[in-house]
Amino acid sequence: WSCVNDFNSGQGPVWGIAADDVYSIAVRSSGRIVHTPPGEGVYEWDGTQHLQLVPQGYSLTEVVEDSLGRLWTSGSTGGGLLITDDGFTQIGATVPLIYGWIEDIAVDPVNEGWVWLASGLALLHTNAVETDVFPREQFGLTSGVTIVSVAAHPDGSVWFGAAGSGDASGLHHLDPVSGAFTVYLPGATSLPTDDIRKIEIAPDG
Numbered sequence: 001w002s003c004v005n006d007f008n009s010g011q012g013p014v015w016g017i018a019a020d021d022v023y024s025i026a027v028r029s030s031g032r033i034v035h036t037p038p039g040e041g042v043y044e045w046d047g048t049q050h051l052q053l054v055p056q057g058y059s060l061t062e063v064v065e066d067s068l069g070r071l072w073t074s075g076s077t078g079g080g081l082l083i084t085d086d087g088f089t090q091i092g093a094t095v096p097l098i099y100g101w102i103e104d105i106a107v108d109p110v111n112e113g114w115v116w117l118a119s120g121l122a123l124l125h126t127n128a129v130e131t132d133v134f135p136r137e138q139f140g141l142t143s144g145v146t147i148v149s150v151a152a153h154p155d156g157s158v159w160f161g162a163a164g165s166g167d168a169s170g171l172h173h174l175d176p177v178s179g180a181f182t183v184y185l186p187g188a189t190s191l192p193t194d195d196i197r198k199i200e201i202a203p204d205g
Contacts, residue, residue: 001025001033017043017050024062026071034071036060042073042083054081054088064105068113070128074102079119082128091117095131098122099146104198106152116158118150123160125176132176136162139181145169151199161196169194 003022019037026034033045034053041054042063053071054060060075071083072091080091080102091097099120108114108125117124125132136147145164152158158176162169171184171191186194 001027001035003035023060023075024073026063026065028065029069034063034065036063036073036075042071042081053083062102062105064107064115066107066113066115067109070113072105072115072117074105074117080105091128094128095124095126096133097124098133098135103146103148104150106150106158108152109154110152110156116150116152116160118147118160120146120148123147123150123158123174125158134174134176138179139172139174139183141169149197149199151201153201154205159199159201161199163195163197169196171196171199 003025017037017040019040021038023036023038028034034042035045036042039059040056041052041058042060043050044053058075058081060073060081062074064072066072072080073083074080079097081088082091091102097119099122101120102117103120104118106116108116113127114125117126121136123134136145141162145162147160148163149161150158158174160172160174162172172181174181184191186192
C-alpha cells in the first residue's frame with residue numbers, strides 16, 4: 001500500500017476523502033489498513049469502505065499499531081493520539097511529552113503494549129500508564145539537537161537518530177536495561193551524515 005497524489009487540488013480522488021495525500025499507512029494485525037490523510041483524522045479500510053476512527057481537524061503524520069491492537073499516532077495536534085476500541089485520547093494526557101511533540105514511534109517487540117517515542121528532548125518508553133524517560137543529555141546531546149527517529153530491535157535494544165546543530169548528532173544504539181549506549185558519527189564510521197531522520201530494522205537484524 002502506498003500514497004499516490006492525484007493532484008486534485010484538495011478535492012480528493014474517488015475514495016471519497018477530502019484530501020489528496022496520506023501521511024502514514026499501517027497494516028493492522030487484523031489485515032485492515034489504517035491511514036492518515038492530512039487534516040482528515042484517521043481512517044481504517046476494511047476492504048470495502050473507509051471507517052473514520054478520528055474526525056476531521058486532526059492532522060496526524062504517523063500511525064502504528066502496538067501488540068495490544070491500539071493505534072499510536074504523532075502529529076500537529078497535541079503531540080499525538082492513542083486510539084483504542086473505546087475512542088481516542090491525547091497521548092500527552094498520560095505520557096510526559098517533554099518536547100510536547102512526537103517525532104517518531106516504534107513498537108517494542110519485546111514488551112507487550114509498550115512503544116518507543118522520539119520526543120525531541122527525550123527518548124520515551126511507555127505503555128500509556130508507565131513511562132521511562134531518557135533525556136537527551138544522557139546521551140551527550142546538547143542544545144540545538146533533538147531526537148527525531150527511533151527503531152526497536154528484537155533483542156530489546158533501541159536505535160535512535162538525532163539531528164541538529166549541536167554535539168553528538170548521529171545514530172545511537174541504547175541498551176535500555178543497563179543504560180549503555182554507542183554513538184555512530186561521520187568520520188569514525190561510513191555514515192555520510194549525522195542527520196538521522198528515519199531508521200528501520202532489517203529482517204536480518
